[in-house]
Amino acid sequence: MAPRTRRHGAAPGARGGSRRRRLPLRLLLPVLVLVALMAMLMLRGYVHSEILADHRVQPPAATDQVPQKILEGGPVIDTRAGRTESMSVPDHKLVLTFDDGPDPVWTPKVLDVLKEHHAHAVFFVTGTMASRYPDLVQRMVDEGHEVGLHTFNHPDLSYQSTSRIDWELSQNQLALTGAAGIRTSLFRPPYSSFADAMDNKSWPVTEYIGSRGYLTVVNNTDSEDWKRPGADEIIRRATPHGGKGAIVLMHDSGGDRHQTVQALDRFLPGLQEQGYEFDNLSEALDLPSAHSEVTGAGLWKAKAWVFLVQASEKVTDALVVGLAVIGTLVIGRFALMLLLSFAHARKVRRRNFAWGPPVTRPVSVLVPAYNEAKCIENTVRSLMASDHPVEIIVVDDGSTDGTARIVEAMGLPGVRVIRQLNAGKPAALNRGLANASHDIVVMMDGDTVFEPSTVRELVQPFGDPKVGAVAGNAKVGNKDSLIGAWQHIEYVMGFNLDRRMYDVLGCMPTIPGAVGAFRRSALARIGGMSDDTLAEDTDVTMALHRDGWKVVYAEDARAWTEAPETVQQLWSQRYRWSYGTMQAIWKHRRAVVDRGPSGRFGRVGLPFVSLFMVVAPLLAPLIDIFLLYGIVFGPTEKTIGAWLGVLVLQAVCAAYAFRLDRERMTHLISLPLQQILYRQLMYVVLLQSWITALTGGRLRWQKLRRTGAVEAPGGIPTQRQRVMNEQQEPVR
Missing domain, CATH: 3.90.550.10 (Spore Coat Polysaccharide Biosynthesis Protein SpsA; Chain A)
Structure with missing residues (x-):
């Protein structure tokens, strides 16, 4: 540290130049530091769903506008290019789907069980979680699983404008690309249920989502693992009847999921013995892969996003300390x-x-x-x-x-x-x-x-x-x-x-x-x-x-x-x-x-x-x-x-x-x-x-x-x- 100083009788002629030199240090740099800290804190709040989050859930509405074949059809809804079709999973095939992740504690355990039993699944990730834990998304892709979008902040899209829907999709894709270098065509709306629960509020959203090139995936078998009813009950609710195919809803995030992991470890070998296959959605429906590789500026933009989120996590963790x-x-x-x-x-x-x-x-x-x-x-x-x-x-x-x-x-x-x-x-x-x-x-x-x-x-x-x-x-x-x-x-x-x-x-x-x-x-x-x-x-x-x-x-x-x-x-x-x-x-x-x-x-x-x-x-x-x-x-x-x-x-x-x-x-x-x-x-x-x-x-x-x-x-x-x-x- 330099102890050199100037006396209080400094030449008056130097005063103006000295002030001009000091101005950036005295005002600009401290302000920039504060702005940077606030920006990091805001970014962290954004990816932790503390900013711009909307957790309202639309009550059920009438269904007279929803096509009957959608209400009576399968859990995969295709409204792309003006189509109005639905698809079901063939018999003896199960598509396990996990919502709301990735979670740093439970997603690795779920992936470990799937790997142990040679099973594939579809993970519908939120942008907030994918931005924070990109390595888990990369692991999903590397181990052969499919990844779908579940919006960025998990709002009920029935309340949102089309611009907000576009923003939720693009930010979710940005996080996915930054984490694994891919885009996906699979989408699951937050708070969704069976196809027959589609109503006049959610159907226009599904049509709009299809116009943006996405395949909407709901489910027809709900394990209700979020209620934590016990491993036995989760297995019972997730098991289809009569050898039928199904899309099974589970969760790898959003709380304590140890019952889900326990149930999964028994559920997979039990149904495999009954002749069931656990495939990705594209494999089960014999569709082209839902993933497409991203290169060029789009990839670097997404990587920069993930880098900034990781930096904000570390900086704000340091701020908390x-x-x-x-x-x-x-x-x-x-x-x-x-x-x-x-x-x-x-x-x-x-x-x-x-x-x-x-x-x-x-x-x-x-x-x-x-x-x-x-x-x-x-x-x-x-x-x-x-x-x-x-x-x-x-x-x-x-x-x-x-x-x-x-x-x-x-x-x-x-x-x-x-x-x-x-x-x-x-x-x-x-x-x-x-x-x-x-x-x-x-x-x-x-x-x-x-x-x-x-x-x-x-x-x-x-x-x-x-x-x-x-x-x-x-x-x-x-x-x-x-x-x-x-x-x-x-x-x-x-x-x-x-x-x-x-x-x-x-x-x-x-x-x-x-x-x-x-x-x-x-x-x-x-x-x-x-x-x-x-x-x-x-x-x-x-x-x-x-x-x-x-x-x-x-x-x-x-x-x-x-x-x-x-x-x-x-x-x-x-x-x-x-x-x-x-x-x-x-x-x-x-x-x-x-x-x-x-x-x-x-x-x-x-x-x-x-x-x-x-x-x-x-x-x-x-x-x-x-x-x-x-x-x-x-x-x-x-x-x-x-x-x-x-x-x-x-x-x-x-x-x-x-x-x-x-x-x-x-x-x-x-x-x-x-x-x-x-x-x-x-x-x-x-x-x-x-x-x-x-x-x-x-x-x-x-x-x-x-x-x-x-x-x-x-x-x-x-x-x-x-x-x-x-x-x-x-x-x-």
Whole structure:
């Protein structure tokens, strides 16, 4: 994975060309992937009779339009070329017919029994099953059996238009050709019975079928094996009387057919001993073969169809596995977050809890700034209001909007401004580290404001000498818009609840750039801030873990940051985050083999980050794809119920996270819409990051436009302040 990046000061002239190059990756490829997945899912639904299926059965109608010789004739009806004839099977000949297959379980067993007893049969296959199991159709042909059409989706053709009938026949032939390279002239209507059951609704269909060149085959001996009455009863019903010939109806699909197989194994030798022959229909009636070979473009078209169906089966099977994986990950993550977040809150909110001796010594606050003229004054003034002694160092990274001049003009004591040519955020932070006066260093973004207690709360964990870094509680300040509200939910639930869980597990993956603190000695041991990735905060956190330092979460160290307010800005930010996280994971991939205490991150943290921050978001859209499919084509009630169940689980986690952070629950109103729309945006961003990573592409720094409207709200006491207030209350 290429870690090379461009700084946020890229030449303006390159911007237009870069956007033109990125457009296909950002929009076209993700859309094509989604369209391809949906197409595969639709194709699978089509060949599983979930789409365009019609299972209505026409009730019996009058028979006055049906020729009498058809009603009184045999089970083979020929209406080709204007004829109106019927044929019967000669005495001592039986034509076994099997409907609705091929079935991957029962058809091979039926074929095995037929082969064992040297018998032939006719298999009336549906297009859906032939498309899915082409090898069984090929076996039928190879072993000398005849194959007939039974429509594609098994509808009652009495309800269908002639165009739908043509479509059912052509699709059925397409599947048959793709499976075995042949066409057939035999056809059996779904839900058909004896010839005398022909009525005014089915007869016009039979005439039309004949005009298309097909011989209609019904039956005159029904085994009724679909009722599963037992092998003895199936044999009794399938046996003709007085040595007469017959076309026997059986089934090799549509359910459990073990009784059919058992009956067949006894039926065949029993009637062969009585002088019966089991032939194909063409053999029994002394007709030309029903099969004709297909060559040329027609064959390749049919082969392509079968290939696509097989591909859709495999792809959708993989999607189902992916859905199971994402479902397990989502539920497991939520359960783990709830359990471990509760444990974290219970630990740090005890009255006697302390990281160690109180940290009261001054700290250095580093503020890297690039074109933050609209925000920098609020940022610096919020630091000046800190109730902990601070040294403020603003590192102007080549700003062109007068950021440095604004800070200098404020004339505040204890505030230093360092100017440098544009070199990127990691370089600005390292420059600040080199000029910091204190051992504990707080880092924040130039668009962020701190509460007065933030620095004090952030540095208290350094009372534990094993702590090398502390993550603060980053919060969205501009949460009144819909996009801001979605990010507010994400920050409170997806980031801070995660950090509580990772704190307990001892594998915090990221110190947020908006609010984090470090020991200078710890940073010195790992070489400072690295510019190898676009997620320098994740990179440095992983490096600290691997060096053996503890990284913890301070829930009361609140920082208010300005989240992106447009989809474009949000896209740019999350694209950088996602790509940078992948770079950091790849850079520290050898952590999985680290030994000793430092190996805990590799054994636990890195797999968790990979699963929950890379794999799970990439698979998350499967929930919505199957939701859409299930609503339109599947069991709608069950689908909606399952989706609502997941949403309720998310809402419970979100409500608990909001309660822990003492946030108003009203913002959760937008949670359902966030799950439908926001997740898709994050999916496309992550997919683009994957494409960039796999192709070794370069990604320039994305500078977001700020408004400077975020201020730190007052009146929210920290946990420590609440305990002190309770202790100062008079006893009543």
